[in-house]
Amino acid sequence: MNSITVLKPGAQTQLQDEGRYGWQRFGVPVGGAMDLWSHRVANLLAGNAADEATLEILLTGPSLRFEAAACIALCGADLSAQVGDEPLPMYERIQLPAGAQLDFGRRVNGLRCYLAVRGGFAVPPVMGSRSTFVRGGFGGFQGRALRKGDVLPIGAGQPAELPPAVLPEDISVPVPLAAAQAVTPVRMVPGEHAALFAPEVHALMAQATYQLSPQSDRMGYRLEGPALPRLPGGELISEGVSFGTVQVPPDGQPIVLMAERQSAGGYPKIAHVASVDLPLLAQMAPRQALRFVPVTLAQAQALHLERERQLQALRPLLLGPPGAPT
Known part of the structure; x- marks a missing residue:
């Protein structure tokens, strides 16, 4: 069998x-x-x-x-x-x-x-x-x-x-796996609710070091580090979220939504992890540290397309030309 x-x-x-x-x-x-x-x-x-x-x-x-x-x-x-x-x-x-x-x-x-x-x-x-x-x-x-x-x-x-x-x-x-004691840079783009946070909060997010909490799973990675307070305002209407969305709950400790994320969420979305760095993040263990690095949407898209180009370049090398028996 x-x-x-x-x-x-x-x-x-x-x-x-x-x-x-x-x-x-x-x-x-x-x-x-x-x-x-x-x-x-x-x-x-x-x-x-x-x-x-x-x-x-x-x-x-x-x-x-x-x-x-x-x-x-x-x-x-x-x-x-x-x-x-x-x-x-x-x-x-x-x-x-x-x-x-x-x-x-x-x-x-x-x-x-x-x-x-x-x-x-x-x-x-x-x-x-x-x-x-x-x-x-x-x-x-x-x-x-x-x-x-x-x-x-x-x-x-x-x-x-x-x-x-x-x-x-x-x-x-191979995904560049993070060393246990290193502070791993993780690239991010601004989220839909970035304007709900003061400029100094965005600066703090880009400078601070966060650790992955042991209370992290396939649904989301909870981070421990400096709180990210939002500006005063009303509640948000729940809306769609994606793999890599960085939400900020009332305690200010960011959460990165992962593969088994919920369909929608009502916490403000301060940022999104660039898709090229999601595999890197997925390979990080609790208590490992990261630092968010801001990039533009155009930069994130270029990084994603380059990664996809590498995958396409691998196909004929590993499987032969299109139509070849495998």
């Missing part, structure tokens, strides 16, 4: 894809991979379509037995993956024999590792997505994180083996 048996589940291992779009008006969050860049590159290395699910592995990895030969890729956080005594490389195409047991050990850097397997995971989509939404109890594998004894079916119809592939050195693909 082409499947993976879960021998040990790890701290929080879930199936995630690019998200569940089109349902926010019904209160269903988009969800999907927190570090979408590492997820997408892992799928490319495994020879998968962009919408295949990967395993998002948080901090403490699982132990997995591959019941059949498989082609996999690991991207994102380095959690010391190994088969037996052999360490496995990151950002490479890896062939595993039938019966191989994949284990994870010490965290080297980052927070979330993405495991893609050739053929994807054969779980039924819910509302057009295979992403796990634990709070709602649906999607992914039975709507929950993995448990000991689970058997994950692998998609059929794709040969397990692909030619070896290593990312070229002249393309900067």
